[in-house]
Amino acid sequence: MSACGEWWWWCARPGRLPRAAPLSILLATVLTLISLLFLLNAKALNRHSSPRQVLELEDHDLEGAPQHHPDLVTYIRQLHLVSPSLGPYNLHSPNTTDFSQNGQSRQIEEILKGKRGGLFVEAGAYNGEELSNTLYLERQLGWRGLLVEPDPWNFWALRKRGRRAHSIHACLSPYPFPREVTFKQSDTMGHIVNGGDDASRHGIFTRVKCFPLYSLLLALNTTRLDLLSLDVEGAELQVLRTVPWEAVRIEVICVEYRHVPEGKLALSSFLQERGYTLHSTLGDDYIFVRRDLERPSLGIL
Template sequence: MGVWAEWWWWCARPGRLPRAAPLSILLATVLALISLLFLLNAKALSRHASPRQVLELEDHDLEGAPQHHPDLVTYIRQLHLVHPATAPYNLNNPNTTDFSQNGQSKVVAKILRGKRGGFFVEAGAYNGEELSNTLYLERELGWKGLLVEPDPWNFWALRKRSRKAHSIHACLSPNPFPREVSFKQSDTMGHIVSRSEEGGRQGIYARVKCFPLYSLLLALNSTHVDFLSLDVEGAELQVLKTVPWESVSIDVLCVEHRHVPEGSQALATFLQEKGYKLFSTLGDDFIFVKTSLLERPSEDLL
């Protein structure tokens, strides 16, 4: 005999039913209310994914999602973004001022006239200290920003530096949607594996998530970037082509052009069409400035 059958048999015994009736009515009412709430909640969940649901999605469920999709933005914000460190800096060379290879940081600061409290994105952030194009801006001028680093070892080293910027272990997607890729680890030369490399598999590889730049900016509630440093070993032009330029404002770009398969000129032409002027060349990097910012005597910037 089941539990419910035993309960009803007990209630139906002579002298028990009148006293058990109010309890039965109360129990039936509670069960009905619980069932109703469950049905209403199920309908609501089927219409809109909650943040908790987004976190419970399998990674592949978001592959191919539009870069502005709110579920993707929530997924990045709640599961992948690492908040700025609150501990003191932990640098190997704390007395160094400009950590960039060819003085990129100070050039950018001069272009923006020593702006304080700006916002940067550095893709290819390495270990957060050596060759950093943004650490000077962060330490000396109080900038905030986002550090993007796909190499697991480099990202671990970056976290140890206690940077005062958001960070994410990911790569910038060369497509306007998220995807997961094979990433070849190679110190400062790590890169997304191309089809021609897939057969060899010599070296150390990791599976890494790639998110569009626009998705990352939406996750940070910021679509204005004072300075974008882009060093992604050949995918620079593809990444820039994913940006919805009508929705994103970037003042200054530092873009490595050496490994762009389409060629340096293709990169320069694309950004010139988007309203930028090639300001200078520093090593393997082009510095582009929004044309509207150059409407002042050029000697002020030199």
């Protein structure tokens, strides 16, 4: 009897094998891809499982937690902060020196008298290269810090640049506690959808976690910054109001004022009341400096 046995008619059907072979290859390929995806996902879950077991918390358990809560700080540090790159930079314009739009980086360098090894937080970091207020300081002066970017596409591009700073896919919370918000993606103009916005309008929307600035600083084990670069498309003053200024020291604040709904005078007044002087205006950015920055008794951080 032939190898097909009682299924001789299957084997005998003309053209059956030529059609079946490509199908078998396709099925094998699909199964292989599924297996690879499963393995990658298992590795990711295994990498994050330990902190989650330690915290014994789900994401929603931290909604509304005080910004200084140790569980929140640990949650951010272990599950959300992405470590700096250890490889080479991967820039589209590697020969560019100052990537900021209107010379903000050089102005900050001048204000801080060429300080090396400074610490920054840049919120609204975009893709980590174009319009960056911190890349020059990082490459030329050895600064380190945190890049905050809520747009998932921009954050993916940022991660490809090989920055020597920590990064986080999140937004700065306009409240002194974490929360998840609806975020409208729009290249450099992405923003949190407020109550007055209609999320059904045309556009691309996503859900993003927002953490208070103070919580992020604690996750970085610091309460002192040389530079805060703040470009969050209208929430700048709200973010600054969440900061416990008695516990935080920031030498220079570069903040975009154009989209602040309270107005640029309200923004300026708020920071002046907290010990800052308006040093200069570059494009749509104000640069504020602590009044006591150049006092010899305090020095520069």
